[in-house]
Amino acid sequence: xxxxxxxxxxxxxxxxxxxxxxxxxxxxxxxxxxxxxxxxxxxxxxxxxxxxxxxxxxxxxxxxxxxxxxxxxxxxxxxxxxxxxxxxxxxxxxxxxxxxxxxxxxxxxxxxxxxxxxxxxxxxxxxxxxxxxxxxxxxxxxxxxxxxxxxxxxxxxxxxxxxxxxxxxxxxxxxxxxxxxxxxxxxxxxxxxxxxxxxxxxxxxxxxxxxxxxxxxxxx
Numbered sequence: 480x481x482x483x484x485x486x487x488x489x490x491x492x493x494x495x496x497x498x499x500x501x502x503x504x505x506x507x508x509x510x511x512x513x514x515x516x517x518x519x520x521x522x523x524x525x526x527x528x529x530x531x532x533x534x535x536x537x538x539x540x541x542x543x544x545x546x547x548x549x550x551x552x553x554x555x556x557x558x559x560x561x562x563x564x565x566x567x568x569x570x571x572x573x574x575x576x577x578x579x580x581x582x583x584x585x586x587x588x589x590x591x592x593x594x595x596x597x598x599x600x601x602x603x604x605x606x607x608x609x610x611x612x613x614x615x616x617x618x619x620x621x622x623x624x625x626x627x628x629x630x631x632x633x634x635x636x637x638x639x640x641x642x643x644x645x646x647x648x649x650x651x652x653x654x655x656x657x658x659x660x661x662x663x664x665x666x667x668x669x670x671x672x673x674x675x676x677x678x679x680x681x682x683x684x685x686x687x688x689x690x691x692x693x694x695x696x697x698x699x
Contacts, residue, residue: 480542481672482680484550486641487605487657488634489627490616496605496663497549503664507541509534511552524578528557528586535596547671554596557583558689559640563633566698584690588683597680598651601672604641605657609634636698640689643696647688651678 485493497508509515512530523529531554538548553559561577577583590596609631616627638654645652655666679685 481547481601482538482542482550482599483547483601483603483667483671484553484599485603485605486553486556486637488612488637489630490612491605491607492615492657492660492663493605494551495660496657496667497551499660499664500549500667503668505546506549507538507545507547508549508551509537509541514551525586527577528583528590531555531557532590532596538599539597550599553599553602555587555598555686558587558693559637560633562640562693562696563636563698566636567632580690580693584686588686591681591683591686594681598648598678598682598685600651600678600680601670602641602644602652603655603663603667603670604638604652605655605663606634606638607657639696640693643692644685644689647685648678648682 485497487493494508494510500506501508512527512534515534516530518526534550535554538550538554542548557577558580561580561583564577565580587596612631612634641652641654645654650672653666653670655663657663
């Protein structure tokens with residue numbers, strides 16, 4: 480029983496790769512929040528965070544019946560997204576922040592203690608150059624990818640975050656230079672973690688270290 484997460488910039492191929500893996504294996508894909516749940520103006524400030532916990536619950540429940548479960552996007556995304564957004568928001572009015580970073584951290588720390596959310600057994604961070612991302616975006620007519628150009632600026636700091644996470648938890652993160660869906664699947668296939676060789680899904684030490692790092696690290 481294994482949970483993995485695919486992450487990377489918009490248009491890098493997360494969803495297509497996840498769907499290809501599901502076709503190849505008895506795997507289950509958990510879509511992103513916006514694909515699973517409807518939003519409204521009355522939603523609380525923690526609504527999006529709570530839905531990430533719901534995604535984690537789906538993953539834990541589904542792993543019993545599948546070879547592995549794929550989180551299409553990180554359930555702890557609000558932590559690193561807000562770190563990046565805060566660093567960019569002074570210059571970009573179109574980039575939206577969540578609540579303050581320490582509030583997000585405290586929310587997920589409590590949920591981690593309750594085992595209501597967790598770290599996947601392995602992240603596969605897909606990355607490529609910005610020109611390739613633009614070509615893929617322009618060639619995909621199935622999604623509008625709102626604010627795509629703005630979110631391209633997230634790509635480098637997002638990679639720095641996952642490189643730091645790899646430093647904190649070396650077995651948990653694999654960086655994948657994406658050239659095609661086939662090569663993505665091949666790399667993931669040979670790097671799937673064994674169910675009896677997992678790292679701690681509920682490590683407060685890692686969460687604390689990543690929060691401390693984000694607090695001390697500015698975008699350059």
